[in-house]
Amino acid sequence: MGAARASVTPGMDLFAPVSLGDLQLANRVVMAPLTRLRSGDAGVPGELVAEHYAQRASVGLIITEGTFPNAESRAYPGQPGIVTDEQAAGWRRVAEAVHARGGRIVMQLMHSGRVSHPDVTGTDRIVAPSAIAIQGEVRTSGAKLPYPVPHALTTDEARATLADFVAAAERAVAAGLDGVEIHSANGYLLHQFLSPASNQRTDEYGGSPENRARFVVEVATAVATAIGAGKVGIRISPEHNIQDAFETDAADVRATYDALVDGLRPLGMAYLSVLHKEPAGELVQDLRRRFDGPLIANSGFSSPTTRDEAVRLIEGTHAEAVAVGRLVIANPDLVERWSGEHPENVPNPATFYAAGAEGYNDYPTLVPARD
Numbered sequence: 001m002g003a004a005r006a007s008v009t010p011g012m013d014l015f016a017p018v019s020l021g022d023l024q025l026a027n028r029v030v031m032a033p034l035t036r037l038r039s040g041d042a043g044v045p046g047e048l049v050a051e052h053y054a055q056r057a058s059v060g061l062i063i064t065e066g067t068f069p070n071a072e073s074r075a076y077p078g079q080p081g082i083v084t085d086e087q088a089a090g091w092r093r094v095a096e097a098v099h100a101r102g103g104r105i106v107m108q109l110m111h112s113g114r115v116s117h118p119d120v121t122g123t124d125r126i127v128a129p130s131a132i133a134i135q136g137e138v139r140t141s142g143a144k145l146p147y148p149v150p151h152a153l154t155t156d157e158a159r160a161t162l163a164d165f166v167a168a169a170e171r172a173v174a175a176g177l178d179g180v181e182i183h184s185a186n187g188y189l190l191h192q193f194l195s196p197a198s199n200q201r202t203d204e205y206g207g208s209p210e211n212r213a214r215f216v217v218e219v220a221t222a223v224a225t226a227i228g229a230g231k232v233g234i235r236i237s238p239e240h241n242i243q244d245a246f247e248t249d250a251a252d253v254r255a256t257y258d259a260l261v262d263g264l265r266p267l268g269m270a271y272l273s274v275l276h277k278e279p280a281g282e283l284v285q286d287l288r289r290r291f292d293g294p295l296i297a298n299s300g301f302s303s304p305t306t307r308d309e310a311v312r313l314i315e316g317t318h319a320e321a322v323a324v325g326r327l328v329i330a331n332p333d334l335v336e337r338w339s340g341e342h343p344e345n346v347p348n349p350a351t352f353y354a355a356g357a358e359g360y361n362d363y364p365t366l367v368p369a370r371d
Helices: 047-055 085-100 155-174 189-194 209-227 250-267 282-291 307-315 326-330 334-340
Strands: 018-020 023-025 029-031 061-067 105-109 137-139 144-146 180-184 232-236 271-275 295-298 321-324
Touching: 029 334, 047 085, 061 085, 085 105, 085 155, 105 155, 155 180, 155 209, 180 189, 180 209, 189 209, 189 250, 209 232, 209 250, 232 250, 250 282, 271 282, 271 321, 282 295, 307 321, 321 326
Parallel strands: 029 061, 029 321, 061 105, 105 180, 180 232, 232 271, 271 295, 295 321
Antiparallel strands: 018 023, 137 144
16 A cells, blocks of 8 residues: 655755655645635535635645535534535536646545534534533534534444545545545544543543554545555644643653554555644654654644744755645745745735635735736
């Protein structure tokens, strides 16, 4: 199942090409997966979404917003899916628009697990590894409501969910995307299996760090088998402690993520993407060596990733590529701006989760696009 590993040359710069598995990148700036909620009630990405991603095709790789693989996995109103034929057709238009401008795009497959509500999913339940609710409120289309207690997936239901990940990956590639990223970060379902706070199972998917990592490894293995490991990346966020997926015991974090990466290493996946406040630190770099493949580094959660930081990570050979979020939102031509050291547009957080083109497709470029 192994695939081609990264073409890694120490000392290369941020704007040099790199190969991540089967993915050939023109530069090492990656558009991070960004929740934007512009796909309507039906979860179908339309022309607005296609234009948004096409505008940003000059980055080395676009990772789409989290896309739900089955109905009960939808986290937010306006989030896109890859379940129906209509959704797949919408993503085909997106892929074609990005490819027409020479870009590369992979779909992030995201199962929300307990980070949702039946008013969002339209189903009679939400699911999780264990029947433990998140403290706080969830945003639905009508109001903010308390997070409900989720249904704890049975072993058979977990395996059916795995099959939904595989089917979604196959639909994404059939729709013309260049691959998929498995979302195992930020407190969503796969991360919920990893965290001892959200996973209190007693079957083969719970208890020890190895057992808590098992389901994620099984999902990655099945997806890699279905579409080719060189088209599959995975995103993790150890110690992020978000959405009640707490990971506060350093020894347990090490044991859990070592077990996870040990299970992933033989697959020959395209990349490991790690969201962590210290991407050049010991934990992330140890996981990188253990993975023995390309790393996409991402530190920009509490503050945006800057050009200087991205350059340092690549020139210091701490990563093969760097994921950038808010500055790609505000600068469709960020690679051109960064490579020429031009001024940057400032992101407007008030429009991140709004509707329509404002704050989505109307940020100016250095050279206005021609019709």
